[in-house]
Amino acid sequence: MVQRIDPALERKLREHPNAVVRLIVRVTGEATEARSRLRGLGAVVHRSFVLVPGFAVSCSSSTAIRLLREPWVVSIEEDRVVSAQSRAARRPGKGKS
Amino acid sequence: MSSIKIAAGLANAMSSSTAHNEHRVIVRYRADLTIAARPLAGKSPQQFSLIPAAAMRVTSDEIQHLAASTDVERVWLDLPVHTCLDVSAPSIHAPQVWQSSYTGHGVGIAVVDTGIDPGHPDFAGRVAAMEDFTGEGPHDNHGHGTHVAGIAAGDGTRYRGVAPGASLYVAKVLHSDGSGYMSEVIAGLDWAIQQDVRVINLSLGGVGPCDGTDALSTACDAAVDHGVLVCVAAGNFGPGASTVGPPGCARRPLTVGACTSQEEIAHFSARGPTADGRVKPDVLLPGVDIVSCRAQGTSMGSPIDALYTRASGTSMATPHASGLIALLLQAFPELSPDQVKQRIMDTAKDLGLEANAQGEGRADAYQAYVGTMPPSEPSPPPSGCLLSLVQLLRLQH
Known part of the structure; x- marks a missing residue:
């Protein structure tokens, strides 16, 4: 069962409503329509996905909270940094943000 | 007489x-x-x-x-020998599978990583496609992806990968600093499943614990649903419990931890269980001091010379699995991803460690190929590789 949003992320969004965040938004329904709705709510859509129906977006925290009220939004999660797993590689969290 | x-x-x-x-x-x-x-x-x-x-x-x-x-x-x-250095491919008995004419030929492996140096001689003629999702271009400006690709499918005479006949499909999703966003990796996975590949290698990850419901882990599961087995690194955040990070906690991929070629678990190899209580990793493979291809102009790891460098990590263990899978799929193309995964786990050598450290144990290419449990007696020699004369004489009675 996919959690709609991690409570810690939701707290972070509510505490900093003007901060711009990178998110992965999973959706149901027709992708073109979902993209249009995301844009209409002020999100910048970077990518859309096939394997997992959804989008990589940037938006304000307040927009992210607004997305939670949309029935076609399945889940919202932070677009986290991943790293090469060689020992000399940089650890996650120290790269992009 | x-x-x-x-x-x-x-x-x-x-x-x-x-x-x-x-x-x-x-x-x-x-x-x-x-x-x-x-x-x-x-x-x-x-x-x-x-x-x-x-x-x-x-x-x-x-x-x-x-x-x-x-x-x-x-x-x-006194046969001429070609060195299968590093020792890791022989240690999992890949050369014995090559002896049966299976080198991964005809099987595509997608390396979703920092790109590749397509001019490296060990990949000559076998980089089938490259795609960039970082905006930096598909060439490897970090070194990690080239090293990983060499372990999976390099065909050098000095350092030979596990499946030296396989084709490589390369998605660059990690930037020059070796990191990237989950969304870039998912985009790489989307691209990979549209290529002629049956294996995807993900030598990357984030911090655990995780329960396998994040978008990247879910995408990995979906790729397996599409008929492509995904090999994912357990991560280097061990030895504490529940340190496997995404996408290592995904359900359907083969999650790979690292051991030495002497079959000792690497202390850094991440341990399970997942946040929802599942055992991870699934298997261990060599991931310590692995010598493989060096991308031109990069200095990842400890360079040996202009063409090769040594590195450690579950990143290095994971492409051993991808190469192993390519060997199996050339030999048994009818096997489903789930069957391949199960076969590798069923034939792994139990190292006597906790399940959440070793999974089923150290995977073995030859045992997975013959489909049997590891014998208690010494295995046949990895023919065609540089063995010590002592080993040769002991084994070739």
């Missing part, structure tokens, strides 16, 4: 040559014979002291004469 002392390979060579042709041979003597008493023949004899043997160049007549001696137990052809 003397003819049975002559190994089959040497007998064949003798039968197809004249009596005056020279052969390079290795002669094993009775163990109780002193070095001085060993019968020698031909040219350039080289005595060995650690084992009762000597190498020399001899004619067929001289071979027959040696074999007739009661002091001689066996005569082999």
Whole structure:
């Protein structure tokens, strides 16, 4: 069962409503329509996905909270940094943000 | 009696040559014979002291004469060897699968990573496609992806990967600093499943714990649903419990931890369980001090020379699995991803560690190929690779 949003992320969004965040938004329904709705709510859509129906977006925290009220939004999660797993590689969290 | 002392390979060579042709041979003597008493023949004899043997160049007549001696137990052809260095491919017995003519030929492996150096000679003619999702271009400006691709499918004479005949499909999703966003990796996965691949290698990850419901782990599960087995790194955040990070906690991929070539778990290899209580990793494979391809102009790891570098991590263990899978799928193309995964896990060698450290144990290419549990006796020799003469003589009775 996919959690709609991690409570810690939701707290972070509510505490900093003007901060711009990178998110992965999973959706149901027709992708073109979902993209249009995301844009209409002020999100910048970077990518859309096939394997997992959804989008990589940037938006304000307040927009992210607004997305939670949309029935076609399945889940919202932070677009986290991943790293090469060689020992000399940089650890996650120290790269992009 | 003397003819049975002559190994089959040497007998064949003798039968197809004249009596005056020279052969390079290795002669094993009775163990109780002193070095001085060993019968020698031909040219350039080289005595060995650690084992009762000597190498020399001899004619067929001289071979027959040696074999007739009661002091001689066996005569082999001294075969030219190509080094399968690093030791990791031989340690999982990949060369024994190559001996059955399976090198991964015809199987596509997607390396979703920092890109690749397509000009590296160990990939010549086998980089089928490259795609960039970082905006930096598909060439490897970090070194990680090239190293990973070399372990999976490099075909060098010095350092040979597990599936040296496989084709490579390369998605660059990690930037020059070795990191990237989950969304870039998912985009790479989307691209990979549209290519002619049956294996996807993800030598990357984030911090755990995780329960496998994040978008990247879900995408990995979905790729397996599409018929492509995904190999994911457990991560380097061990040895604490529940340190496997996404996408290592995904349900359907094969999650790979790292061990040494001597079958000791790497201390850094992330441990399970997942946040929802599942055992991870699934198997271990060599991931310590692995020498593989170096991308031009990069300095990842500890460079050996212009073409090779040494590195450690579950990143290095994971492409051993991807190469192993390519070997299996060339041999058994009808196997589903789930069947391949299960076969690898069922035939892994139990190292006697906790399940959340080793999974089912150290995966083995040859045992997965023959589909049986590892024997308690020593395995047959990894033919065609550089073995010590001691190993050769011990194994080739």
